[in-house]
Amino acid sequence: MSFDLDNMAQGCCEWLRGSGPESDIVISSRVRLARNLSDFPFIARASTADREQIEQILHERFEAIRASGKLGGQLHYVDVEELQDVDRQFLVERQLISREHAEAEGARSVVIDANEKYSVMINEEDHLRIQVMHSGLDVEHAWQLISELDDLIEEQVTYAYNDRLGYLTACPTNVGTGVRVSVMLHLPALVITRQIDKVFRSLQKINLAVRGLYGEGSQAMGDFYQISNQVTLGMGETELASKVADVVPVLLDYERQARDFLIRESQETLHDRVSRAYGILRTAQTISSEETLHLLSSVRMGVNLGLIGDVAIPTVNKLFVHTQPAHLQKLAGMELDQSDRNIERASYLRRHLNQGGAKPGSN
Template sequence: MTEESRDVDLETLTVTSGEWLRGTGPDSDIVVSSRIRLARNLAQFPFPPQADDGTRMEIEQVLRRRVESLSCTGRLGYISVDSLDQLDRQFLVERQLISREHAETHGPRGVGIGSEENVSLMINEEDHLRIQVLRSGYSLDECWNDINRIDDALEEHVTYAFSEEFGYLTSCPTNCGTGIRASVMLHLPALVLTKEIQKVFQALQKISLAVRGLYGEGSQAMGDFYQISNQVTLGQSEDQIISKLKEVVPNIIAYERRVRKALVKENRQRLHDQVSRAFGILQSAQTITSEETMHLLSSVRMGINLGLVEGIEIPTVNELFIHTQPAHLQKLRHEMLESAERNVARAAYLRQRLARQEPHEN
């Protein structure tokens, strides 16, 4: 192990927050985070779906050595994902550090994680390597600069599978070309409340942008969070793909802000009542599901940004969205819990975290 690498203690992660949850980035009232992911494969090995465990182990050894020796990312930690139990794998998914596919696949695999949790490098997911950079707020350019630097540093030491005709070769043909997936996580409660969100979906579909839930492909939208990302990677440059998102996202941000202002102007009292009720339930519930928690926290998060709630900050709400998820809750309690038990434990955790907070109308 190099001086720059370390083993990651999952227990310490339960009481910290990644940079992307801190609400410090540009336009973070609407844009929770920006993310860019690159799919890469080594030229001399079969793609992971065709590789046996012996080959996967060889791939992991080659890439782990390179990941741990990276000097452009700050201090990196490493986790052997195949050695984790199901709860710890789900914990990393909730943390946005690995994908669901990485958690659920088989054989030797791992992930390198930056100390700020804004860099993760998944080894032996659907592709040999998935590089991810995640940042708070609307920060696509910063994400691209970071990930491009990491990709270049790795490519100095390994040979990627590349075709002059098709670009970077990947397990799934839809990722060929640049291998890039650029996305932003938006919080759009006002558009959901007014049912204007369908207009946004239809407009995005027409220009080949995908809309997914909190945990990406195949996940449902929870807490009014939506990931918007490119669908096409072949035939376009990285700059073109990122520019397309950058043309669209500011319009959605402006749309959400306009609708929020209209809601306050039309009936501030009713909106304040909705936010206060949501806050009150979170402070006093004796049992609460993950889905209801997300819905209520969404109202409170909007209320903070509209000046309807004082005494609680956006980073706290962002953290609660993650810490009340099933795996986080069980890690915090240091015990396995059935669904009904998790609902009771979640309510107790929320009461503890929000005990001294009071809603307030300016």
């Protein structure tokens, strides 16, 4: 169940494939489950020996699941504790583990399928954090897969469960179903037209949380936003999934209206913004990760609006993750300090955006 992270770096991750329904705006759909083993204390109260035993037990159980072939694909087991810092950051950038999981200490690991559609963090805030991701707006299929995976795991272990409260979790907001449903959206037009704060205040009124690119506590880099449920207690699994999925079409409509407004009322300004972003990315000799994400956001919108005709959305999506610090170092095959990363990032962008040679605005 070993995993070749160097080979993995060459491809694109599931959440940025650019396929699936409504993928011009909806980057990915994710369902996450929090689960704990009944015979051990929560991670915050677990001893070093407890953590090691939990990790060992779950490693053995996932070996049994893999051997059964019931999931139909390959499972890869990664010991996060033994990884170098750059490899941990690499898994964070691919959304396969959380930043907290990367930065923690002690026995911890992650199980990943070969297609990166699901991952299972072991010894994060809970003993198990199971997540499934699908490209585009596809909450239903993500839910089907995670339900199947959850059932397979529950055949191997006994979860901490209370007849009245439901699944017991380290954080009270996850008690009940332990489900968090989230959809990642690319909303550059709402940002440009300064409507984004109003939209998010409306979401908070219906108990939906808004987070950045890498979840709780992260910034909305590249105009990416994750919309998810805040609480699980007292709500059924289907109800939770529907609550998030039902509001997404409204957000899509808002973003498309904002894009139409920009095309109709300020097309020259919009075209200038997109062209400048594309030009900088194609010619820069040194560029930061933050600026790259900001400019790629404009380019991605420009491609979707037909303002740029010589670069494909999958290429732009791939650049969002391949220009992140850990990915750059994995692709370069060496550790790089910040200055060298900025130079390598600019070089990588020039190589991938100058292949077509057409001018911005060509169709």
